Each structure stands twice: as C-alpha cells, then as structure tokens.
Amino acid sequence: MATQTLPTPAVVADSADKLVRDLEGSATLPLWAQMAKLNPALPNPRCTPHVWRYDEVRPYLLRAGQVVSEKQAERRVLMLVNPGRNEAPYTTDTIYGGLQLVMPNETAAAHRHVAFAMRFIIEGNGGFTAVHGRRVQMNRGDVILTPRWNWHDHGKDGSGPMIWLDGLDLPQFRHFPVHFVEHFKDPRYPAEDIDTDASPIVFKWHKMQARLDAQAGDWASQRYTRNDGSEVSKTLGAAAERVTAGKSxxxxxxxASSMYHVVSGSGRTIIYGPDNEEEKLTWKRNDTFCIPTWARFQHFADCADGAGGAGDVYLFRCDDVPMITSLGFYRTSEDDAEGLVSH
Known part of the structure; x- marks a missing residue:
C-alpha cells in the first residue's frame, strides 16, 4: 500500500512588526516602540510660551458682560488657552488661568471645590469676594486666595466692571480624577465684612511692592507666603518681581512652569533655545504671559523715557513650585546633577 505524503505547513516568518500587530486586543503595548517618547533626554512640555494681550481680550470680556447673564455663566471667564495644547484647562501644562468679569450689582453664585484658586485683581472698584463667611474688598494689585473646599462668591457694587486674573490647579485633575464642585442653595453664602488689610487670605500690593523696592539690585523677587512662612498652597505658589527700567x-x-501678569511697566521676555535661538515675547501693563517648564528665559524692562514712561517693571507670577518641589521634581540648570541623586 502506497504511503500518503502530507503537505508541509507553511512557515510564517515572525518579526517585530508582526508581534506589534498581534498584540492588538491584548491590552498591552511595547515599551520599546515608545521608549524615547516616555524617557526624553529633556523635559518636553506640550505648552509653549505665549502672551495674552489685555487690550485684545478685554473687549470680548465686556461683550460677555452684556450678552451672557450671571445665571448663564456661573463664572463669566475667558480662559487663557495655551496654543500648544489648544484646549482647556491648560494655560501651562499644570496651571489654569482665566480673566473673570463681574458687572455692577451682580453675584457670581456661591460654590466650593477641591481646586485651589488665587486671584490677582486687575481693574475696578467696589468688588468683593466672600470666602467661607468672611467678605473682603477687592483692590487693584491684591492677591486673594480661595483655599480648597471653602464656600465663596463674588460681587460688585458701584459702577464699571470688576476684572481679575484667576489662577487654579485645574490641570492636575486631568491626572487625579478627584475634583468635586458643590453649589450652595442660595446665590450668596452667609458672610460678614472683615478688615481686608488683616485677612490672612489677602496680600496687598503696596506691601509687596515695598518689599521688592527694599531689595537691592536691578532684579528683585519675593514669594507670597502665609504667616508661618509656608507657600500659599501645596500645589500653586506665587511671587512678585521687579526689574529696574532698562535692566534685566x-x-x-x-x-517649574509659570504664568506672569504685568502689574506695571513694559518690556520683553526672551526665550533662549537649545542652539541659542531667541523667541521674544513683548508685553505691557495688564498683559499675561506664560513660561513652560525648562524654558530658558530672561526678562528685560524697557527704558524709562523721562516723561512718565515705562519705568520699573513689576510682575506677578503664579507658578507650580510648591507641587513640583514637594514631589521632588524641582531643579534648575544651575543644580549639580549628581547632587540630585536620591537615597
């Protein structure tokens, strides 16, 4: 009887590409295909340096005051969206900024949330904010804190708009989905007026400017800190800077990344690239600009013109230094890399 010969199965050559294709549906991905992306040689922020010009944004904000009611808005804010990401809530990769408007006799209804907020007052008179039962007045240059889970509402007496810059840690909640918001049953949470100058959540500009002016040199920097010397929150911090006219x-x-607001004066910030190429951000009073992490930057104040012109530059800065430091991630290009080794 003849022996039947069976066909030999075709041998399919294996390969790295075939392996990747075969992984589909396995809920796994090959690290080797993304090693450079996940382990970059340098920090790789998605956000880019940018300036939001107050003279350009303010008219839109005032239009919103006419066509968007306080009830529709809850918070009437134009968010400062970084063009590198083109989505909220990213002013930098870790900081959310927005310009908020309250019109006369309005109330931004009471709510509370996990996110921490700080506010730099830009424009207006007669504005106030009530934080967990304590109502304080808003004045230009003030920094007012809204600690986590404190009931708060905002309002405005008198004429004209009230505008301020919000800084919040909202981007963190894209990574930690633990953010809660609760709305109070009434538009305003019961509150009493307190002495704004004595409030631990209010930092008056004239006091900060005096500290800057008392510091020697062409550049001065002072942190905003609580009475015990600690940062204003565990996630976001704040500072003010002075640059003498014509100096840097x-x-x-x-x-760290930062959001700067120009309190007074005008000038420019140069971002130096890895090959010393330069990107220039020009700014003036009331503009806001951002610096991404690991950007190499320097501020320059315009020269005073002798006729009440530019003068010294004063800047407000909101940054993520407290969070980056507490996580052990803070470093500068001046640090000895070997000294960063942990044990």
Whole structure:
C-alpha cells in the first residue's frame, strides 16, 4: 500500500512588526516602540510660551458682560488657552488661568471645590469676594486666595466692571480624577465684612511692592507666603518681581512652569533655545504671559523715557513650585546633577 505524503505547513516568518500587530486586543503595548517618547533626554512640555494681550481680550470680556447673564455663566471667564495644547484647562501644562468679569450689582453664585484658586485683581472698584463667611474688598494689585473646599462668591457694587486674573490647579485633575464642585442653595453664602488689610487670605500690593523696592539690585523677587512662612498652597505658589527700567533679570531655567501678569511697566521676555535661538515675547501693563517648564528665559524692562514712561517693571507670577518641589521634581540648570541623586 502506497504511503500518503502530507503537505508541509507553511512557515510564517515572525518579526517585530508582526508581534506589534498581534498584540492588538491584548491590552498591552511595547515599551520599546515608545521608549524615547516616555524617557526624553529633556523635559518636553506640550505648552509653549505665549502672551495674552489685555487690550485684545478685554473687549470680548465686556461683550460677555452684556450678552451672557450671571445665571448663564456661573463664572463669566475667558480662559487663557495655551496654543500648544489648544484646549482647556491648560494655560501651562499644570496651571489654569482665566480673566473673570463681574458687572455692577451682580453675584457670581456661591460654590466650593477641591481646586485651589488665587486671584490677582486687575481693574475696578467696589468688588468683593466672600470666602467661607468672611467678605473682603477687592483692590487693584491684591492677591486673594480661595483655599480648597471653602464656600465663596463674588460681587460688585458701584459702577464699571470688576476684572481679575484667576489662577487654579485645574490641570492636575486631568491626572487625579478627584475634583468635586458643590453649589450652595442660595446665590450668596452667609458672610460678614472683615478688615481686608488683616485677612490672612489677602496680600496687598503696596506691601509687596515695598518689599521688592527694599531689595537691592536691578532684579528683585519675593514669594507670597502665609504667616508661618509656608507657600500659599501645596500645589500653586506665587511671587512678585521687579526689574529696574532698562535692566534685566538673570537668565533662569527650571522645571517649574509659570504664568506672569504685568502689574506695571513694559518690556520683553526672551526665550533662549537649545542652539541659542531667541523667541521674544513683548508685553505691557495688564498683559499675561506664560513660561513652560525648562524654558530658558530672561526678562528685560524697557527704558524709562523721562516723561512718565515705562519705568520699573513689576510682575506677578503664579507658578507650580510648591507641587513640583514637594514631589521632588524641582531643579534648575544651575543644580549639580549628581547632587540630585536620591537615597
């Protein structure tokens, strides 16, 4: 009887590409295909340096005051959206900024949330904010804190708009989905007026400017801190800077990112690239700009013109230094890399 010969199965050559294709549906991905992306040689922020010009944004904000009611808005804010990401809530990769408007006799209804907020008052008189039963007045240059889970509402007496810059840690809640918001049953949470100058959540500009002016040199920087010397929150911090007219700040490069607001004066910030190419951000009073992590930057104040012109530059800065530091991620280009080794 003849022996039947069976066909030999075709041998399919294996390959790295075939392996990746075969992984589909396995809920796994090959690290080797994304090693450079996940382990970059340098920090790789998605957000880019940018300036939001107050003279351009303010008319839109005032239009919103006419066509968007306080009830429709809850908070009438134009968010400062970084063009590098083109989505909220990213002013930098870790900081949310927005310009908020309250019109006369309006109430931004009471609510509370996990997110921490700080507010730099830009424009207006007669505005107030009530934080967990304590009502304080808003004045230009004030920094007012809204600690986590405190009931708060905002209002405005008198004429004209009240505008301020909000800084919140909202981007963190894209990574930690633990953010809650609760609305109070009434538009305003019961509150009493207190002495704004004595409030621990209000930092008056004239006091900060005096500290800056008392510091020697062409550049001065002072942190906003609580009475015990600690940062204003565990996630976001704040500082103020002075640059003498016609002078510059030191070149800095750090793993923190920051949102700057121009309190007074005009000038420019130079971002130095890896091959010393330069990107220039020009700004003036009331503009807001951002510096991403690890950007190498330097501020320059315009020269005073002798006729009441530019003068010294004063800047307000909201940054993520407290969070980056507490996580052990803060460093500057001046640090000895070997000294960063943990044990």
């Amino acid at each position: 700040s030191p070149i800095r490069q750090e793993t």
